[in-house]
Amino acid sequence: MKFDKYNIHEGIKTSLSKLDFKKPTDIQYKSIPAILKGEDVLAIAQTGTGKTAAFAIPVLHLLQIRKISGRPDGVKCLVMAPTHELALQIADVFTTLGKHTRVTTFCIHGGVDQQPQIDTLNDGVDVLVATPGRMFDLVSQGALRLTRVEILVLDEADHMLDMGFIKDIRDLMRLLPKKRQTLFFSATINETIKELAYSLVVNPIRIQISPKDPVAKNIEHGVAFVEMDDKRFFLEDFIRQNPGKKMLIFVRTKVRAERVKAAMERVGIVTETIHSDKEQAERELTMKNFRADELKILITTDVSARGIDIPDVHFVINYDLPDSAEQYVHRVGRTGRGTSKGQAIAFCSSEEKPMLEEIEASLGKPIHRIVMTGQEYHEILLEAKTPKDDWRALLAEEEDGKGKKKPKKK
Numbered sequence: 402m403k404f405d406k407y408n409i410h411e412g413i414k415t416s417l418s419k420l421d422f423k424k425p426t427d428i429q430y431k432s433i434p435a436i437l438k439g440e441d442v443l444a445i446a447q448t449g450t451g452k453t454a455a456f457a458i459p460v461l462h463l464l465q466i467r468k469i470s471g472r473p474d475g476v477k478c479l480v481m482a483p484t485h486e487l488a489l490q491i492a493d494v495f496t497t498l499g500k501h502t503r504v505t506t507f508c509i510h511g512g513v514d515q516q517p518q519i520d521t522l523n524d525g526v527d528v529l530v531a532t533p534g535r536m537f538d539l540v541s542q543g544a545l546r547l548t549r550v551e552i553l554v555l556d557e558a559d560h561m562l563d564m565g566f567i568k569d570i571r572d573l574m575r576l577l578p579k580k581r582q583t584l585f586f587s588a589t590i591n592e593t594i595k596e597l598a599y600s601l602v603v604n605p606i607r608i609q610i611s612p613k614d615p616v617a618k619n620i621e622h623g624v625a626f627v628e629m630d631d632k633r634f635f636l637e638d639f640i641r642q643n644p645g646k647k648m649l650i651f652v653r654t655k656v657r658a659e660r661v662k663a664a665m666e667r668v669g670i671v672t673e674t675i676h677s678d679k680e681q682a683e684r685e686l687t688m689k690n691f692r693a694d695e696l697k698i699l700i701t702t703d704v705s706a707r708g709i710d711i712p713d714v715h716f717v718i719n720y721d722l723p724d725s726a727e728q729y730v731h732r733v734g735r736t737g738r739g740t741s742k743g744q745a746i747a748f749c750s751s752e753e754k755p756m757l758e759e760i761e762a763s764l765g766k767p768i769h770r771i772v773m774t775g776q777e778y779h780e781i782l783l784e785a786k787t788p789k790d791d792w793r794a795l796l797a798e799e800e801d802g803k804g805k806k807k808p809k810k811k
């Protein structure tokens with residue numbers, strides 16, 4: 402069924418057609434009617450399958466038809482997300498889809514001045530997208546009241562209900578009206594979290610799309626065995642082999658992110674980093690440049706693993722393996738968005754092999770091996786370690802007459 406046949410507000414249909422969204426994705430097809438009926442929903446669907454619109458479309462419709470006058474009387478829908486970038490992205494989807502409705506959307510997150518946020522809240526906001534930290538600050542100062550919330554959405558729900566956030570979520574639930582609609586969306590969920598989720602809602606409808614393989618089939622993913630100290634040379638080689646391609650590189654820590662950036666800088670490769678030690682304004686600018694294709698290579702920690710939707714990321718590189726199988730699924734899911742294809746490659750060192758086994762066990766199948774002979778491995782190292790812009794090396798090569806590059810240490 403196409404969107405134009407749906408019983409949703411015309412303004413939303415206008416926005417959908419402007420976005421060229423003709424028919425719903427599987428998760429949208431299943432979630433939209435249930436949410437419109439007022440059900441609690443736990444929806445699990447692979448990365449990049451359009452979960453945001455799966456809740457944004459019905460929420461916008463419900464709020465639009467319930468909105469009697471333009472007068473602000475408190476937040477009606479609260480959407481919680483784990484990171485600033487994701488919260489901003491979700492708010493953007495609501496704003497775009499809700500452009501021809503009377504529903505207003507606003508995003509609050511930490512790292513920026515709070516007064517402008519308070520002013521906007523006072524003007525009246527229907528949909529509030531927030532990360533937990535700033536939201537609780539504003540609630541405790543009395544600047545934000547949640548007593549009129551009718552719909553609560555947890556995006557990346559398994560993560561939001563996980564240890565780091567569960568206390569916040571429980572506290573939050575106490576602040577919300579008992580009678581409300583609760584929606585959980587994620588690409589991954591384990592049994593413990595699933596039980597916890599059920600304990601928080603009334604008779605939820607469970608919607609699960611292709612649960613067998615959590616990695617979407619349009620993502621090709623493989624692993625290469627590369628020792629820790631050699632990773633930067635393999636990264637350099639990979640970048641040179643794929644000029645102009647957009648890459649998202651995941652590393653284990655913020656310190657490593659900066660180190661890899663510095664290593665690439667030394668060989669003339671421009672990259673940028675995003676992690677939690679960066680200023681919010683800088684994070685936003687970097688993300689904006691990456692989206693706009695002005696920045697091709699972004700090195701990041703897991704802050705960018707979940708939810709971030711940049712349609713044309715060619716490669717995800719797991720420079721370090723993540724520390725959980727779920728996180729692997731989310732990281733590789735940053736490529737192959739919607740109907741586009743994507744590729745992901747992981748560098749696995751000897752120390753990381755147990756983690757690889759754990760990830761494979763959880764995926765229920767082995768990850769494709771990118772096989773290299775000892776000689777090929779050695780040649781990549783040799784090539785990367787050869788100074789390329791050193792005119793002496795180039796001259797020596799010429800004189801050598803064989804056209805072969807000699808490894809040369811400075």
Ligand code: ADP
Pocket residue numbers: 421422423424425426429446447448449450451452453454708709710712738739
């Ligand atoms: P998920 O949350 O499932 O990872 P997103 O909601 O971020 O996925 O959407 C992934 C991409 O699919 C986005 O770029 C979005 O614009 C696009 N998309 C969503 N719904 C549709 C649709 N019905 N038709 C075409 N593209 C869509």
Ligand code: MG
Pocket residue numbers: 452453556708
């Ligand atoms: Mg999402």
